[in-house]
Amino acid sequence: MIQCFIKHEVSSIFEDYALPKLISVSKIDSHFRAHPRLLHSHEDKLEILFVRSGTGFYIVEEKKYPLQTGDIIICNEGVLHDDVPEHCQNLNTYCLTLTDVKITGLPKNCLARKDACPHIQALEYSDMLENLFSIVYTLLASDTEQTVETCSYIACGILTLVYEIALRSRTEPDHMDKKANLLSKEIKRYIDTHYNEDLTLKTIGEALHINPYYVAHVFKDNIGFSPIQYILHRRIGEAQSLLIHTEYSITTIASMVGYNNLSHFNSMFAKYVQMSPSEYRKNYTNKKPGKK
Numbered sequence: 176m177i178q179c180f181i182k183h184e185v186s187s188i189f190e191d192y193a194l195p196k197l198i199s200v201s202k203i204d205s206h207f208r209a210h211p212r213l214l215h216s217h218e219d220k221l222e223i224l225f226v227r228s229g230t231g232f233y234i235v236e237e238k239k240y241p242l243q244t245g246d247i248i249i250c251n252e253g254v255l256h257d258d259v260p261e262h263c264q265n266l267n268t269y270c271l272t273l274t275d276v277k278i279t280g281l282p283k284n285c286l287a288r289k290d291a292c293p294h295i296q297a298l299e300y301s302d303m304l305e306n307l308f309s310i311v312y313t314l315l316a317s318d319t320e321q322t323v324e325t326c327s328y329i330a331c332g333i334l335t336l337v338y339e340i341a342l343r344s345r346t347e348p349d350h351m352d353k354k355a356n357l358l359s360k361e362i363k364r365y366i367d368t369h370y371n372e373d374l375t376l377k378t379i380g381e382a383l384h385i386n387p388y389y390v391a392h393v394f395k396d397n398i399g400f401s402p403i404q405y406i407l408h409r410r411i412g413e414a415q416s417l418l419i420h421t422e423y424s425i426t427t428i429a430s431m432v433g434y435n436n437l438s439h440f441n442s443m444f445a446k447y448v449q450m451s452p453s454e455y456r457k458n459y460t461n462k463k464p465g466k467k
Contacts, residue, residue, distance in 0.1 A: 188278050188279060188335055188338055189276075189277060189278060189279070189331075190277040190278070190279050191277075193275070193277055194327070194328075194331050195221075195273045195274065195275050195276040195277075195330070195331060195334060196273060196274050196275045196327070197271075197272075197273055197311075197326055197327045197330040197331075198220060198272040198273060198274055199271075199272045199315075200269060200270065200271050200272070200308065200311045200312045200315055200326075200330070201269065201270040201272075201312075202268075202269055202312050203267065203268045203269070203270060204267050205229060205263065205265045205266050205267055210448050210449050210450055210455070210458075211257075211258040211260040211447070211448065212257075212258055212412070212415060213257055213258070213408045213409075213411045213412035213415060213447060213448070214234070214255050214256070214257040214405075214408040214409050214411075214412035214413075215255065215256070215257070215412040215413065215415060215416050216250075216252075216253050216254055216255045216256070217250070217252060217253070217272075217284075218252060218253055219252060219274055219284060220252060220272050220273065220274050220284060221249075221250070221251060221252060221272070221273050221274070221276045221284040221285065221286055222249075222250040222256075222270055222271065222272050223247065223248070223249060223250075223270070223271045223273075223286070223333065223334070223337055224247065224248040224249075224250065224268055224269070224270050225246075225247055225268060225269045225270075225271075225297070225304055225305065225308055226242050226243060226244055226245060226246040226247075226266065226267070226268050227244070227267040227268055227269060227305055227308075228244050228265065228266075228267045229242075229243075229244070229263065229264055229265035229266035229267050230242060230243050230244075230263070230264045230265075230266060231258075231259065231260075231262055231263030231264065231266035232259040232262045232263070233248050233256065233257070233258065233259065233294075234255075234256060234257040234258075234259060234399065235248065235250060235254060235255070235256045235293045235294070236254060236255055236256075236363075237359065237360055237363055237397065237398050239259065239399045240293070240294040242266065242294075244301070245296055245297045245298065245301035245304075246294065246295070246296055246297070247294070247295045247296070247297055247304075247337055247340070247341075248293055248294055249286045249287050249293040249294075249295070249337070249341065250293065251282075251284065251285040251286065251287060251289070251293070252282070252283065252284035252285060254293070255367070257408060257412065269305075269308035269309075269312065271308065271311070271330060271333060271334075273330060273334065276334070278338065286334065286337065286338055286341065287341055291341070291345060292344075295337075295340055295341050295344040296340075296344065297340060298340075300336060300340060303336075304333065304336065304337075307329055307332060307333050307336075308333065310329055311326045311329050311330055311333070314326050356397050358385070358393050359393050359394050359396070359397035359398055360397075361383060362379065362383065362385075362390055362393070362394050362402065363394070363398060363405070365379060365382060365383060366379070366402060366405055366406055366409065367409065369382075370406050370409040370410055370413075370432075370433065371410065371413075371431065371432050371433035372433060373433070374402075374406055375387075376388075376390055376391055376402060376403070379402060390402060407443065407447065408447075410432040410433050410434070410443075411432075411443065411444055411447045411448065413431075413432045414428050414429070414431075414432045414440075414444060414452065415448070415455065417431065417432070418452055418455055418456040418459070419456070419459050425437070425440075425441075425452045425453060425456075428452070429441075429452075440452070
């Protein structure tokens with residue numbers, strides 16, 4: 176028999192030992208990516224994406240990260256993130272969502288510093304993490320009230336393990352931003368603020384006092400999307416969030432994200448998500464569409 180003892184005093188990464196609240200865990204298989212979740216953020220949640228198998232890309236803020244088995248993506252509160260389904264090869268993932276995450280020294284619902292890389296590798300912890308995600312998912316899927324507390328504690332274990340992995344993987348932030356990279360971030364901030372308005376390359380250029388052609392060139396080189404593609408992803412991603420988390424009518428949602436023509440909104444949504452807004456709401460929530 177080999178017996179292992181705790182050799183160090185137990186301390187918590189959580190402020191005042193207050194444990195986060197588990198919201199959900201998702202098991203996302205490769206075929207599901209035919210209906211991608213486009214650019215979106217969460218104002219009161221932390222998400223941890225874990226790659227079970229396959230390869231692909233994931234966008235966090237203005238950077239695109241390559242994914243492979245055992246990789247982890249940390250999406251802090253308020254951070255824009257996006258699937259890139261056209262570049263995914265049999266990509267299968269888990270996604271853990273928590274709230275009320277208060278880690279000492281970090282903002283609420285954050286697992287990494289703002290300037291830290293959100294993409295890390297689990298390495299020797301990969302199998303362990305996959306097993307932990309699988310346990311939480313299986314127990315929650317059983318829909319048994321008695322397992323909720325167990326799932327919550329295991330989710331906190333996943334969180335602390337990923338935090339430790341992130342600390343070991345920490346690299347110094349790159350403060351040597353090139354002029355073009357800084358400019359692309361400025362363009363991105365402008366679009367993120369005004370994406371639901373009638374934006375064109377000309378209006379963006381005029382607002383920022385930049386040649387429209389240079390806007391397109393710099394943005395595509397640094398972000399990976401053309402400005403117009405990025406606007407579409409922001410609009411559809413926000414529409415998805417509203418369909419999931421609110422009961423606004425589809426007409427109202429279309430207007431909120433910048434579409435005055437409902438037919439055009441339905442067409443663009445179906446083009447990018449491969450289903451209509453009403454189908455998406457029905458498939459992803461238990462809510463009935465309502466009006467507000």
